[in-house]
Amino acid sequence: MTTIGVTRTTLLKDLLMEWRSKDAINSMLFFALLVVVIFSFAFNPTAEESRRIAGGLIWVAFLFAAVVALNQTWARELRNQVLDAYRVSPAPPNALFLAKAIGNFFFVVVLEALMAPLFVVFYDLRSVGPVWQLIVVALLGTWALVVNGTFFAALSIRTRSREIMLPLILFPISIPALLAMVDATTSILTGEASPDFWIKMLAVYDVVFTAVCLLLFESVLNAE
């Protein structure tokens, strides 16, 4: 029972369940759409302004949508005592974590891919900087949110008020990553500054927190 084998199996299970029900994707998509529309009432930007603020709006919308998905994927494990079954099995805990994290990453990336054209339409966005940089920022940033989010969702699933606990503990820790994502996106869209530092910082953040999550997940899973 290798880590990779278990990870792959669990990941495929999650993806298959999601494909059949489309719970997480649908709720995330609709929530993100609502956030975008509400922001457009709040800000009502011109094309020039929109390039400046779009970075922030996009990532706030994705952050909230990601939280929706994160809660759901762990809640799934609580039904039918699946999580307990996993704990007593000899399967390595990190495999479960990686599978959940990669699954969540996949869902959020799909969401971003679907929402991006919508943002372009609603805010009349045209990027001054190269688009491939936006994709790099999106991937690194999404992993930063998802890796911490998956860990904290596992943490908060055992508390009272579990739905509100996740944002409460995730957002403060994610602030540097959010800052990096927003500023990098704005820099690329407006073409006014180089996003290099932010991309490097996101990479560092990803590496550091993936390591910390992998180190601590076993303790959290078996905490009781």
Place this chain on the structure above:
Amino acid sequence: MKQLFIAFVVLTLGLLAFSTYQALFVAPTEQTMGDVQRIFYYHVPSAWTAGVCFFVNFLASVVYLWKRNLASDALAAASAEVGVTFCTIVLITGPIWARPVWGIWWTWDARLTTTLVLWLIYVSYLVLRRFSAGGQTQVLAAALAIFGFVDVPIVYMSIRWFRTQHPSPVMGGGENSGLDPAMLHAFFWNLAAFTCVGIVLMVVRYRLQMLEEKVEATHAAAALQGDSR
């Protein structure tokens, strides 16, 4: 041990009284800012004490995950609470000072924002402790504490960079740039006093936490006894 602690408390109170006297009466009035600058003698030592407390929290959390003993968890809980208290003092005294001197209550520069984020992280730690159930609390909280502490240098780095890109409207001259020796004197007394106050509060809170755990354990044992009869 208890007498030693009581002696330490008395010493701390004396130190606090002396340093307050130093700060308010002995230290010279600042040239440009006037008396409002005296907040500095509370603001900076509070920040230092908060930092010490959060570091203690980090160490205690690591030790807890390693050894799983009650004492380190109790110390983690105690130091987080005391640290948040001092951090709150920093965040309140700062704007009180800033308003007359800078003309604004708040600015999103590196230090202020990092302090705010630090406060947010440790408040979320306290929320997690409050909301999690029974035996899990300790492990979950310890894990979060490690995340929080690891995050702090990253936060500072990122906001520093952010602020060099977007400089804030007010650049305070920095009251630490060359402190008059008479002020330095008062400052160090206050630093010592606040650190001692922090230690006293942590020890008291730690004892309280240990007692609470013991009471809970006794209740649990009694309940189990009752069931088996």
